[in-house]
Amino acid sequence: MQLELTDHMVTSMEEFWEQNPELSFEQVKENTFKKFTKPELKAIEKQRKQILVEEYNKQQRKMVGTYLKFPKIMGCILLVIISFKVSFYFDSPYKYILALFWSLYVLAIPLLYFFHKNRKINGKRFLAIESVHPYLTIMGVPQIGMCSINPFKEEINQYPAVVLVFCLIWTVGILFVASATYLQKQSINTIRKQYLLS
Known part of the structure; x- marks a missing residue:
């Protein structure tokens, strides 16, 4: 499950970076991680399942x-x-x-x-x-x-x-x-x- 969620996060990072190409990798990572709270991760897991x-x-x-x-x-x-x-x-x-x-x-x-x-x-x-x-x-x-x-x-x-x-x-x-x-x-x-x- 961790690997599947990691794939999902990496995809989200790529999408975020495409929309904001001026940001550094660290900024993109930080903004993406903020998006994934525990309830959101559970919702993603439920939706994916x-x-x-x-x-x-x-x-x-x-x-x-x-x-x-x-x-x-x-x-x-x-x-x-x-x-x-x-x-x-x-x-x-x-x-x-x-x-x-x-x-x-x-x-x-x-x-x-x-x-x-x-x-x-x-x-x-x-x-x-x-x-x-x-x-x-x-x-x-x-x-x-x-x-x-x-x-x-x-x-x-x-x-x-x-x-x-x-x-x-x-x-x-x-x-x-x-x-x-x-x-x-x-x-x-x-x-x-x-x-x-x-």
Whole structure:
């Protein structure tokens, strides 16, 4: 976070110097630092984090969208069909669907591990890493599925078409968890390259 704010301050100094070229470097630095009080720094952090979260969500939706187009959609359709066919081997389709959505939490364990392992790079926090927080993904689609299952318990046990719908939602959940894992790794690698961190 310090490096990101430093970049922001340097950019502000450059802009200030362009407007006031007659000032010395020390004068520009002093005027720029006066501009950044603690509340202003918090506001900048909040604004930057919001921008990063929006960018991350946009990238994630775009990535999931690519898997819902031909030819990648064929793999998703195959996964939906296989998960649906497997449901016929269970006495209780409701318990099967419940297990599917619990599996999303299990699939998110590497995402959580990778986040906690790389939350700080060389002891420094980065807004870009904090904005791809895995809890948002983990509490998203799996939670929606888990909350939707109970009201449809009887329908799930009686109608295979309802099981098929939940298999489809589960497949989309897998796409969100997988894309979150990929974007998180990509974000960390980008920061390491940008700031020359090991």
